[in-house]
Amino acid sequence: KFFxxxxxxxxxxxxxxxxxxxxxxxxxxxxxxxTLRGVAFRCGLLAGLRSxxxxxKATGLVVTASHNPVEDNGIKLVDGDGGMLHISWxxxxxxxVAAQSSQELQQVVEKIVLRPENTCVAxxxxxxxxxxxxxxxxxxxxxxxxxxxxxxxxxxxxxTDTLRTTPQLHWQVLMKNCGKPSEESDYFDKLREGCxxxxxxxxxxxxxxxIIDCANGVGALKxxxxxxxxxxxxTVVTLKNTGGGVVNHLCGADYVQKEKVLPxxxxxxxxxxxxxxxxxxxDRVVFFLPGAGQSGQGAPGSVDLLDxxxxxxxxxxxLKSCLSKLDGAMTGPxxxxxxxxxxxxxGSSTRYLEENLGLSVVKTKTGVKHLHHSALAxxxxxxxxxxxxxxxxxxxxxxxxxxxxxxxxxxxxHLLELSDIVNPSVGDALSMALLVYVILTHKKWTxxxxxxxxxxxxxxxxxxxxxxxxxxxxxxxxxxxxxxQELQVKxxxxxxxxxxxxxxxRPSGTEDIVRIYAEAETQQGADQLxxxxxxxxx
Ligand code: 16G
Ligand code: ZN
Numbered sequence: 001k002f003f004x005x006x007x008x009x010x011x012x013x014x015x016x017x018x019x020x021x022x023x024x025x026x027x028x029x030x031x032x033x034x035t036l037r038g039v040a041f042r043c044g045l046l047a048g049l050r051s052x053x054x055x056x057k058a059t060g061l062v063v064t065a066s067h068n069p070v071e072d073n074g075i076k077l078v079d080g081d082g083g084m085l086h087i088s089w090x091x092x093x094x095x096x097v098a099a100q101s102s103q104e105l106q107q108v109v110e111k112i113v114l115r116p117e118n119t120c121v122a123x124x125x126x127x128x129x130x131x132x133x134x135x136x137x138x139x140x141x142x143x144x145x146x147x148x149x150x151x152x153x154x155x156x157x158x159x160t161d162t163l164r165t166t167p168q169l170h171w172q173v174l175m176k177n178c179g180k181p182s183e184e185s186d187y188f189d190k191l192r193e194g195c196x197x198x199x200x201x202x203x204x205x206x207x208x209x210x211i212i213d214c215a216n217g218v219g220a221l222k223x224x225x226x227x228x229x230x231x232x233x234x235t236v237v238t239l240k241n242t243g244g245g246v247v248n249h250l251c252g253a254d255y256v257q258k259e260k261v262l263p264x265x266x267x268x269x270x271x272x273x274x275x276x277x278x279x280x281x282x283d284r285v286v287f288f289l290p291g292a293g294q295s296g297q298g299a300p301g302s303v304d305l306l307d308x309x310x311x312x313x314x315x316x317x318x319l320k321s322c323l324s325k326l327d328g329a330m331t332g333p334x335x336x337x338x339x340x341x342x343x344x345x346x347g348s349s350t351r352y353l354e355e356n357l358g359l360s361v362v363k364t365k366t367g368v369k370h371l372h373h374s375a376l377a378x379x380x381x382x383x384x385x386x387x388x389x390x391x392x393x394x395x396x397x398x399x400x401x402x403x404x405x406x407x408x409x410x411x412x413x414h415l416l417e418l419s420d421i422v423n424p425s426v427g428d429a430l431s432m433a434l435l436v437y438v439i440l441t442h443k444k445w446t447x448x449x450x451x452x453x454x455x456x457x458x459x460x461x462x463x464x465x466x467x468x469x470x471x472x473x474x475x476x477x478x479x480x481x482x483x484x485q486e487l488q489v490k491x492x493x494x495x496x497x498x499x500x501x502x503x504x505x506r507p508s509g510t511e512d513i514v515r516i517y518a519e520a521e522t523q524q525g526a527d528q529l530x531x532x533x534x535x536x537x538x
Contacts, residue, residue, distance in 0.1 A: 011038030020098045024090040026367040026509030029097065030065050033073030033137025040141040042096045042105070043075040044128065044148025044156070049109065050089060051126035051154055053118045054080040058157075060173040061149075062166050063132035063141045064218075067254035067279040067387075070247045073137045075145070076166060078129070082174025082425030084369045129176070130158035131169045133218040133281045134247060165218050165282035167428030174425045188225040194420035195229035195434040199441060205234045206440035207447055208272040212237065212433070213263040215252030216245045219282035219429060226430050230437050240265050253279040253286045253388045253429070258461075262290055262301045274447040275303075278429045284388035285429035287311065287436065289451060304451050309349035311436060312341065312384035313357075313453055315392060318439045319380055320357055322418075325411030335398055338378030340364060340371045343479045343504050344386045344461075347519050352454040363477035367509060368427060380415070389427040392435070394419045414442075457500060458523040460530040462516045464537050469507035469514050478506040490536045498529045505537060 011019075015035045022029055022039065029039050043061055051059040060078030068074070077085035077093065085093065092112050099105035113121040128149045132138035139160040149156040164172075168187055175182035210230060214220035220242035231237045241251045241263060248255065251263035256277045263277055269290050276287045287306035316339050323335055339353055340362045353359045364370040368389055375381035379398035384390030394402075399419060405412035421438070423431045440450060466472075473483040481488040487505065495501040495518075503518040514537055518530035 028076035030074030037144040040144040041148040044145035047128045048149045048152025048154035053121045056125035058176045060129045064281040126154035131162045131164035170425035191226045192229045198438045199233045207274040209270045211275045213277040216247045217280035219278035247280045253277040253284040282429040286388040308384035308388040329409040335379040338381030340383035347457045348454040392422040457519045458526040459519045460526040463513045
């Protein structure tokens with residue numbers, strides 16, 4: 001009966017029909033915010049069921065469309081381990097969302113509850129943490145999601161006013177389920193105090209000015225509580241795009257990474273500035289230096305980009321040197337270090353990791369859930385997508401071994417301290433901003449030295465609309481197509497003709513398009529290669 005009553009109010013005819021076609025995608029449901037209330041209600045319901053299936057462990061739900069435009073919104077579901085919803089539950093999410101009547105919805109729910117692996121769903125209890133970003137449609141969607149959580153007989157922690165970055169909510173779910181302090185203030189304290197400990201007694205500071213583009217998103221509200229650790233170390237921190245403009249419009253990590261230009265309002269910057277951009281929900285970060293741009297042509301507003309690849313290389317270099325200090329001090333097998341990238345990682349970054357650092361790189365499919373999953377296989381690992389989403393993971397057994405290393409070994413102590421400022425559940429822009437600053441400080445590197453670690457191979461990304469992108473099936477971390485075979489043959493032929501050529505075609509997991517990525521020795525070569533592949537795809 002409860003379902004039926006909600007059903008009448010939650011969405012209209014057109015919206016209801018369109019729910020059949022919406023897929024969970026790479027990172028949750030996403031589309032125009034005004035059409036998502038029915039989806040939000042059902043996601044709340046599913047998050048509750050998931051919590052009950054996990055014997056009452058908390059799960060989470062974030063209302064955000066991340067780096068996408070302000071009119072979009074989306075629902076990301078957080079699993080009991082603080083990570084993204086388990087892949088096996090994505091199809092349940094789609095079935096619940098697609099249900100066309102309250103009766104059908106009940107049938108779908110019953111089907112989930114009765115599956116043998118979900119036997120404890122019927123148990124009472126269950127709790128869901130909810131939060132949203134700053135988008136105008138967020139309040140109504142949270143209200144619908146809370147109704148869904150309650151319909152599942154679970155407790156909803158959070159209200160229409162609960163604003164969090166996506167990684168904050170992931171972290172809160174994880175901490176709550178570990179029985180550790182999990183309030184927002186605990187998150188701030190942990191990051192800020194951890195960073196201050198790592199910076200104390202270091203003397204020099206890597207940059208005079210750190211300028212943060214908050215993308216007019218939720219990060220603007222949260223950044224001040226953690227970056228004080230950096231300003232206390234002597235760097236002047238300035239927050240820009242703090243909400244006066246439109247979220248992600250001419251600003252934010254996605255804009256800067258794709259357009260390679262300064263975000264709006266970045267004018268008259270002090271000469272020694274290191275800049276960074278968050279995205280709308282602060283799970284991505286890219287750094288940049290105002291300047292000539294890699295082309296050296298110095299177009300006004302161009303930047304030298306320090307993207308996810310360069311952040312990854314900096315962190316991997318630091319972790320490797322920390323681990324080498326442990327040699328002999330730690331009993332048992334040599335700790336394994338994992339470095340995880342996707343096909344979009346610039347070829348120069350992969351060469352730097354493999355050839356300069358001697359690390360082996362694992363490539364996975366696009367999407368954080370895939371990178372995170374691969375990273376879990378190592379004692380210590382770092383993963384990043386070029387677009388700025390990534391984090392560092394320390395396995396519990398490795399942390400335990402570090403704690404047993406004799407006190408005098410600075411390497412072990414330092415690694416333990418680093419583990420305090422990383423978000424172990426998901427990529428976290430604020431945590432990574434602190435980590436980069438700490439590493440530059442410890443390495444005594446300037447931002448220029450970091451930028452000059454390697455030079456990106458020129459690349460080009462294009463999108464192409466096709467009648468049915470599901471016709472394209474990929475393998476080998478999306479670097480090759482299994483189908484259509486003849487298209488892969490053509491791509492191989494085009495790549496072989498381009499000097500330092502590398503290219504791949506994959507269907508987007510977030511938009512109804514196909515993406516084409518190409519690298520070559522020159523920008524013109526990369527552009528040409530991408531263009532010829534696009535013609536072949538069409
Ligand atoms: C989502 C993913 C991001 C990925 C992007 C790819 C998460 C939290 N976000 O934004 O990691 O890079 O999708 O989009 O997983 P695409 O499939 O359209 O290229
Ligand atoms: Zn995001």
